[in-house]
Amino acid sequence: MGKESKHNFELLHTKMNEILDSYLFYCITDNPTNNLMWSHYANSHNGFCIEWDKSYVTPDKVTYKKTLANIDILELIESTLDLRSKDELGIQAWDALKVKLNEWEYENEFRLKLSNDSKHLIKQDFKDFALVKSQPEWIKSIIFGYRMPMKTREYIRDNVNRNMVFKEIVIASDKCSLNLRTLG
Numbered sequence: 001m002g003k004e005s006k007h008n009f010e011l012l013h014t015k016m017n018e019i020l021d022s023y024l025f026y027c028i029t030d031n032p033t034n035n036l037m038w039s040h041y042a043n044s045h046n047g048f049c050i051e052w053d054k055s056y057v058t059p060d061k062v063t064y065k066k067t068l069a070n071i072d073i074l075e076l077i078e079s080t081l082d083l084r085s086k087d088e089l090g091i092q093a094w095d096a097l098k099v100k101l102n103e104w105e106y107e108n109e110f111r112l113k114l115s116n117d118s119k120h121l122i123k124q125d126f127k128d129f130a131l132v133k134s135q136p137e138w139i140k141s142i143i144f145g146y147r148m149p150m151k152t153r154e155y156i157r158d159n160v161n162r163n164m165v166f167k168e169i170v171i172a173s174d175k176c177s178l179n180l181r182t183l184g
Contacts, residue, residue: 016076023097024114024122024130028052028059031108032143033178038169045145045169048156056138059110062098069096141165143180 029037038045071092078084098111114121114132123131142160144153146169157166166183 012076016071019076020071020093020097023093024132025097026059026112026114026132028057028110028112029108030110032167032180033169034106034108035178036106038145038178042145045147046149047145048148049143049145050139051141051143051167053138053140056135057112059112060094060098062100062107062109062111064100064102064105066102068101069099071096136161136164139164141167141182144168144183146170146178 031037032049032051038047038049041047042049071089075084075089075092079086079089094113097113100107100109114130121133123133139161142156142164144156144166148168157164168181168183170179170181171177172179
């Protein structure tokens with residue numbers, strides 16, 4: 001492979017990674033009492049969880065496999081040359097982004113893609129993540145981690161829609177599992 005060919009291949013590889021990295025998606029689970037999820041993603045129970053209303057937020061299920069999905073670089077070239085539909089490549093890219101290794105299956109993850117027609121919801125894009133505006137009616141409840149400081153809980157309760165349902169995670173009586181309790 002000559003220097004120019006190698007350089008062009010590296011540019012194409014970079015372009016493909018840029019395309020995949022440009023997808024904005026939000027990861028969620030349907031198990032609010034999963035201890036590992038609270039430990040990994042909510043600062044060891046110091047954070048909170050948002051329960052979304054499924055009639056407004058409809059995510060796609062993640063597939064767990066032995067190997068990660070891949071996209072053939074030839075398909076990107078075909079798309080660039082208009083030999084393949086960009087929509088077709090986009091669907092294939094999204095499908096690849098919904099695959100994780102089997103070891104993560106405990107997360108029971110779903111992913112919500114922010115499509116091009118939802119770009120108006122982006123308040124600020126930081127390249128690696130974005131602040132996205134949601135509507136209050138999309139939120140079913142806010143669930144506090146069992147270690148969340150009372151002062152933080154009070155701040156959230158005081159500054160969120162008064163009709164919001166608040167819940168908290170509590171350690172079950174068996175000391176080995178978590179329960180969900182609705183707050184008054």
